[in-house]
Amino acid sequence: MATGPLHQPTSLRLRRLWRTSGAAYLFILPTFVLCVIFILYPFASSFYLSLTDWDGARAVKNFIGLGNYFRLVQDRLLWQSLQNNVIWMVLGSAIPISLGLTLALLLWSRPRGFLTFRTLFFMPQIVGWAVTGIIWANIYRARRGVLPQLGQTFDWDFLKLSFLANPDLALYAVLLAAIWFSIGFFFVILLAGLQNVDMELIDAAKIDGANAAQRLWHVVIPQLSHVITVVTVLALIGGLKVFDIIWTMTRGGPGNATEVIGTYTYKKAFVESSVGYGAALSMVMALLALITSLVFLRIRERGQQ
Amino acid sequence: MIYREGKARALEGERSPARKRLRPGHLGSETLRYLVLLAFLVFFMLPILSFVLWAFKTEAEIATAPFAIPANPEWENLARAWTVGRFSRYLPNTILYAIAVVTTVCFLSCLAGYALARLPFYGRTVFLVIILVGLIVPFEAIMIPLYYLVRDLHMLGTYWAFIVPAAALGLPFGTFLISAFFRSLPKELGDAGRIDGCGEWGVFWHVMLPLAKPGLTTLAVFQFIWTWNAFLLPLVLVQRDELRPVSLALLFFQDRFTADRGMIAAGILLTIAPLIFVYILLQRQFIEGVTAGAVK
Numbered sequence: 001m002a003t004g005p006l007h008q009p010t011s012l013r014l015r016r017l018w019r020t021s022g023a024a025y026l027f028i029l030p031t032f033v034l035c036v037i038f039i040l041y042p043f044a045s046s047f048y049l050s051l052t053d054w055d056g057a058r059a060v061k062n063f064i065g066l067g068n069y070f071r072l073v074q075d076r077l078l079w080q081s082l083q084n085n086v087i088w089m090v091l092g093s094a095i096p097i098s099l100g101l102t103l104a105l106l107l108w109s110r111p112r113g114f115l116t117f118r119t120l121f122f123m124p125q126i127v128g129w130a131v132t133g134i135i136w137a138n139i140y141r142a143r144r145g146v147l148p149q150l151g152q153t154f155d156w157d158f159l160k161l162s163f164l165a166n167p168d169l170a171l172y173a174v175l176l177a178a179i180w181f182s183i184g185f186f187f188v189i190l191l192a193g194l195q196n197v198d199m200e201l202i203d204a205a206k207i208d209g210a211n212a213a214q215r216l217w218h219v220v221i222p223q224l225s226h227v228i229t230v231v232t233v234l235a236l237i238g239g240l241k242v243f244d245i246i247w248t249m250t251r252g253g254p255g256n257a258t259e260v261i262g263t264y265t266y267k268k269a270f271v272e273s274s275v276g277y278g279a280a281l282s283m284v285m286a287l288l289a290l291i292t293s294l295v296f297l298r299i300r301e302r303g304q305q
Numbered sequence: 306m307i308y309r310e311g312k313a314r315a316l317e318g319e320r321s322p323a324r325k326r327l328r329p330g331h332l333g334s335e336t337l338r339y340l341v342l343l344a345f346l347v348f349f350m351l352p353i354l355s356f357v358l359w360a361f362k363t364e365a366e367i368a369t370a371p372f373a374i375p376a377n378p379e380w381e382n383l384a385r386a387w388t389v390g391r392f393s394r395y396l397p398n399t400i401l402y403a404i405a406v407v408t409t410v411c412f413l414s415c416l417a418g419y420a421l422a423r424l425p426f427y428g429r430t431v432f433l434v435i436i437l438v439g440l441i442v443p444f445e446a447i448m449i450p451l452y453y454l455v456r457d458l459h460m461l462g463t464y465w466a467f468i469v470p471a472a473a474l475g476l477p478f479g480t481f482l483i484s485a486f487f488r489s490l491p492k493e494l495g496d497a498g499r500i501d502g503c504g505e506w507g508v509f510w511h512v513m514l515p516l517a518k519p520g521l522t523t524l525a526v527f528q529f530i531w532t533w534n535a536f537l538l539p540l541v542l543v544q545r546d547e548l549r550p551v552s553l554a555l556l557f558f559q560d561r562f563t564a565d566r567g568m569i570a571a572g573i574l575l576t577i578a579p580l581i582f583v584y585i586l587l588q589r590q591f592i593e594g595v596t597a598g599a600v601k
Contacts, residue, residue, distance in 0.1 A: 021426035023505040028432055031417035031476050038451065038473035039439045045450035056453075103345060106338050117342055119588055121349055126584045126591065127577050128534030130552045134559055135352050135573060138566065146355065146371055180349070188592050241443050244536040248556055262445050262537075269449045270541065279449050286446035293441045 043286070049279035056275040068280035078281065081259045084171055088178075088260065089239030093232055096179045100186030101228075105216070108194050118191070122184040129181065133248030136177035140164045140249075164250055167257035174249050174258055181245070182238070186231055193227030194220075226299075233296040240288055261285050353577075359570035367566050379567070386571035390562070394547055395554040396575060399533060402467050402550055406532045409472040411525050414479030415517060419509055421480060422487035423495055439477030448541050455542055466542045467550070471535060475528050482527075486520030487513065526587060527594035533580055551576040 050068055052061040072078050103121060107114055124132060139146040140163045148162065163173035197220055205219045221228070243262035246252060252259040252267065261281065269278025351372075359367050361378040387393050421432065451470060460466045494516070495508050503511060539553040549557075551572075558572050584591050 017427060021424075021428070024420040024424035024426035027416040027420035027424065027505075027509075028426075030413045031480055032432065032435065034413070034469075034473040035435050035439050035476055038454070038470050039442060039447060039477070040435060042447035042450040042454060043438070043442055045454075046446055049450060099345075103342070106342055111338065113342075117346065118592075119585070120346055122592060123353060123581070123584075124349060126530065126580050127353065128530070128536075128552060128580075130534060130536040131555065131573060131576055134555055134569070135356055137559070138356075138569060139352060180352070183345075184349070189596055192596060241445065243445070247536075247540070248559075265445055266448075266537075266541075270452075275449060282446045282449060285443055289443045289446070290441055 046279045046282055046286075049276055050283050052276045054275045056269075056273045061276075064276070068277050071277065072280055072284065077256055077259065077264060078261070078284075080256055081261045081264045084258065085240055085242070085260050087171065088175065088242055089236050091172075091175055092178055092182070092239045092242075093235030096182040097186050097190075097228070097231055097235060099179070099183050100231075101190050101224075103183070103187045104191040104194055105220075107191060118188070121187055124181045125184045127181075129244035130248050132177055132181045133174075133245040136174075136180070137164065137249045140173055165254055167254050170250055170254060170257045174246055177249065178242070178245055182235070186235070189231055190224070190227060193224050197223045229299050230296070233292060233299065237289060237292050237296070240285065240292065356570045356573050359567055360574040362567055362570075364565070364567055382567040382571035383574070386558075386568050386575060390558055390568060390572055391546075391554070392551065392572060392575045395549055395551045396579075398464075398548060399550040399552070400579075401464065402471070402535075403529055403532045405464075405468045406471045406475060407525055407528045409468070410475035410479045410528050411521055413472075414476055414483045414524060415514060415521065416509075417476070417480040418483030418485075419487050419513060419517075421484040423492070423513070424505065436477045436480055439474075440481060444474065444537060448537070452541050461542070462545050462548070464548060467535075467539055467548070470542060471532060471538055474538070475531065479524050479528065482524050483517065483520055486517055490516055522587075522590050523594045525594075526590045529583070530580070530591070530594070 049061070051063060051065060053064050053067070054061040103117075107117055127135070141148070163169045201219050201223070202215055205215045210218065241262060242260055243266070246258055246260060246263055247266075250258045252263040261284065265278050265281040265285065268274045268281060355372055358372070358375060360382050361380070362375045362382075363379050366373070366375060366379075420426065421429070421436075455461055455466050455470065460469065490513070494512055499508055533550075534552050535550065536552050536556075539550050540556075543549055543553065546554075546557075555572055555576055559569055562568050
């Protein structure tokens, strides 16, 4: 890290380094040490473990090169998990973002009750992913859940289905809970974004005879495009990393119907003790998150110019 | 990406131009607007409210009238969740975790964020890259070696197993947020302090830190929700039952008392009541904190 001129004796260089940077080093030291030990080292170690066949117990870790990676290309369960992640990313971004935008537009003019609506719409975010999962699991639970009971009362057969036990419905049932949780988040960000929309342009469009839908589509949305992109990328990353709500509702089941890469990785590493293979799976997720994040940073940069 | 509420407030102050210009002329669309808003209100609140009510109902009442307000509230559920369900143990755990992690992250992020924003040093880029990696890497990608690391450091089975990694994981975002905040303050402030003979520490402690309060509150609130609701981290690292935080305990609780919905509801109530209480008090900071957390 020392970059002082090379011809100086080391002691002088160090003293100089201390004089210019010493204070800053003391300020960053704890953060630096903690991040290196608890983030950087485990990350590098994950990569190393992904090249071994370690089972978490043996003293020796056999180096098997890219063996785990060849195996995961052919792993049907991984592809099924990734497919569920993709469904989650598409529906889990499109639906809550459009509903969040609808709510933000309805409250844009700060009508009566604005604060109450905002406070309560945001409430699921406070409750958190895990509790959301547990609440909704009890809403769906076969026979004893809220929905099956409603079905009983009104004799609606559809509601009597046990959503979480049905492989065709489970993923969408969990997604509905996730949508309930995330609308408030997108709503709040989009509402903040709307405060920056130029009112003059809307007036101009009005004078030119644009109706409400045209004003929304041609004037408001283009000005919001940056915020919408940011929010979309965040939703995509969220869809990639999803774990808590699936674990609390179905643990990836029934069968592997709601398996995503997060739950699959956890099972491999901590339930089946295939540590090496689990590490390779976690590298796949890191890579996908990295790509999505880089896209995000690019977009932010472009937005700031 | 921190949208300040200030702008919205300014808008409100001048009787919001949006209000005047977008107000639909006729009553019909206004009614429609409120119908949609109320429908969503029911959708968001019904699950939470019904569980709060269940906590005060007997099993028979839950089965016959799931949405009715209980005639005479049943305190037995809460009492049993507290004793049999061991929330007397889990809730203090969570409070301890929250206090320890929030104070550590806030304090260290302030130090590092200040250095990053205002002090010159060699190796800045290296430090920035570390922060950036910390922001991007998903927890799933480090959790496996983290478990073995925590085990080898003999922290498994102690409170440290949660506190230290959780604090470390909060630091990249904290440092990032606070340094952005310090950068927005005028540079001259620090120079004035330096001329008055404060050392770097004095400038930081007496001049800069008090000014960073709004940014710090946002960070504290964000970190508080994150720690309170943390799930995967304790699932991997906290394996002894008596050290579990509420969010994780609730999962095992649900498996153990599946049939006892009143008690599960009581457990949920005990988990979210403190959060909701703080949320109502510090609403604006919560919304700002989570919006700022959008970066994470």
